[in-house]
Amino acid sequence: MTEKRFKRTTVTSALPYANGGVHIGHLAGVYVPADIYVRYLRLKKEDVLFIGGSDEHGVPITVRARKEGITPQDVVDRYHKMIKDSFREFGISFDIYSRTTSETHHKFAAEWFRKLYDEGKLVEETTKQLYDEEAKQFLADRYVTGECPHCHNEGAYGDQCEKCGRDLSPTELINPKSTISGSTPVLKETKNWYLPLNEYQDWLKQWILEEHKEWRPNVYGQCKSWLDMDLQPRAMTRDLDWGIPVPVEGADGKVLYVWFDAPIGYVSNTKELCEKEPEKWGDWQKWWQDEDTRLVHFIGKDNIVFHCIIFPVMMKAWNEAERRTSPLGGTERGFILPDNVPANEFLNLENDKISTSRNWAIWLHEYLEDMPGKQDVLRYVLTANAPETKDNNFTWKDFQDRNNNELVAVYGNFVNRALQLTKKYWDGVVPACGEWLDVDRQAVNEFKDVKQKVETLLDQFKFRDAQFEAMNLARIGNRYITECEPWKVWKTDPKRCETILNICLQLTANLAIAFEPFLPFSSKKLREMLNMESFEWDQLGSTDLLSAGHQLGEASLLFEKIDDDVIQKQLDKLEATKKANEAAQYKAAPVKDTVSFEDFEKLDIRVGLIKDCQKVKKSKKLLQFTIDDGTGTDRTILSGIAAFYDDPSVLVGKRILFVANFEPRKMMGIESQGMILSAVDFDESLSVVTTTKDVKPGSQVG
Helix, strand or coil: CCCCCCCEEEEEECCCECCCCCEHHHHHHHHHHHHHHHHHHHHCCCEEEEEEEEECCCHHHHHHHHHHCCCHHHHHHHHHHHHHHHHHHHCCCCCEEEECCCHHHHHHHHHHHHHHHHCCCCEEEEEEEEEECCCCEECCHHHEEEECCCCCCCCEECCECCCCCCECCHHHCEEEEECCCCCCCEEEEEEEEEECHHHHHHHHHHHHHHCCCCCCHHHHHHHHHHHHCCCCCEECEEECCCCCECCCCCCCCEEECHHHHHHHHHHHHHHHHHHHCHHHHCCCHHHHCCCCEEEEEECEHHHHHHHHHHHHHHHHHHHHHHHHHCCCCCCCCCCCCCCECCCECCEEECCEECECCCCECCEHHHHHHHCCCCHHHHHHHHHHCCCCCCCEEECHHHHHHHHHHHHHHHHHHHHHHHHHHHHHHHCCECCCCCCCCHHHHHHHHHHHCHHHHHHHHHHCCCHHHHHHHHHHHHHHHHHHHHHHCHHHHHHHCHHHHHHHHHHHHHHHHHHHHHCCCCCHHHHHHHHHHHCCCCCCHHHCCCCCCCCCCCECCCCCCCCCCCCHHHHHHHHHHHHHHHHHHHHHHCCCCCCCCCCCHHHHHCCCEEEEEEEEEEECCCCCCCEEEEEECCCCCCEEEEECCHHHCCCHHHHCCCEEEEECCCCCEEECCEEECCEECEEECCCCCEEECECCCCCCCCCEEC
């Protein structure tokens, strides 16, 4: 099948959530590869639009606002500015960076929902959800905490347990609590509107599994795993007071689901840009509804389902609704679907998962302050370690090594040698090129292939390999200049020296082109040193970039060595974060409300000897204890601590403490006659409470 040639490309990058800054995981996963690709297309003089923006709705923003005592708008205003400024300073070259709280977005997202609603593309469904009677509101996922039904972590959220990583729904939690009032929520009926993904399953299978087998294995594989299951309708509205109001009568107190609203931001931001600069960009439909436009989404792997399944279904449903209502009889344009979704895996930090809640991250705004002028160093290292096919790792030691041993010792060293020798022998003027010898032809032939290699890799979204090929130019140059030794040749054959340095300077100019997508700040600096305003991508591989007699600019070091003390400061910062997390983790919980001595005396705590202990069948949580309580009759007690004991028989023979007058309770058809006392350590491990010597069963504690 012949590959389609497109007239233009729309590139989107995942909208960062305006609830905090951007860290290196975001950069490696999304923004650096997207920027490399866009800069590459621009260098080729292709028509491309790069869309970015802040995602500013959703529950975590309301949680932060409530915690800080400010409004959600205050939260998103703060972080939108921080993120936008950081991206600009880092060289992420968006054509527009807008936000989902803009008026344009609110109107367009509401219009999209209303179109699907009016044409019957959404399913109305009444379900039971958790409701806080004290706060008088339905509870979104993050407003509910409780015990995880899988690992029994008592601090699990309603959408995910951060300890075991399982996705959850609020109604799955054991002993759920509202984070707003602390009360126990109740189930209450509420109405929402759902996108019937199940009705599009066959279409999705054809479009993705048959027509896009070229997608990255991680993207294709995750889509296949979803499509191999039966897709279910997904709610597109939420009971919440922060977001875009649902534009339907009787939907008071409901907003559009953030994952319905956010991807529409790509389109609304395009619309906003085109309305501001119509002469330059034309109408927004050209970028989203023209079959000659290619759409590419850059995202992290956690967003694959939204960009490959949910958003395409939203666009498909819009197109179907548009055809039904069109006065043109269905001949108008509909939304194009993504041609590729080159999602990356995750980047770890110092062999540990990046976590914003634990502040285990390198934040872009802090890096820009700590490492001024070193944007390209981070871009280089993140690309060299890009998690394109599997999770990868960032360490400060590797950062230092790649800077010192590659950028400084290879790239910077070659450029400096070529420019300084030209300054020394020809006063910074490009010398004429004489007749080539075999050694010259070999070097030139090697670097002439770089354009095709880099292009092929960039077209396949293999940015790590493409950058490696660009660096090969510098390796070729260092090998050539070392082999030819122009500083020695100058003494015996100045004409030959001219040829050597001319080739070195042509190679240097090629480096400025090859690295333009990857290291834009350094390429700009190198062009200034070469006294060249710009180069064309098509010139890559040429040996005629600098003409004889051309005056070079002032030479300076392209990169500088990073010393151990600079790296140690960053390691110290991470160590301080680790200690702060440990301190927070090992902080004792607040003491409960005071009870009277009379109330305490009501508890009958005794010593029991464990005679048998087994897991309860069909229960992942319960252990069944058979206890000698000193009465001559064995006592049965059930305890929900099975997750902490792989082999409960190790408890047999231990003397433990139990509450003897605890009200009997039936679980799994077994009556439990008491409660085992146990202690949960700060690391969330658990141990039953035992005596230090062999106290007789039935002995009272008091």
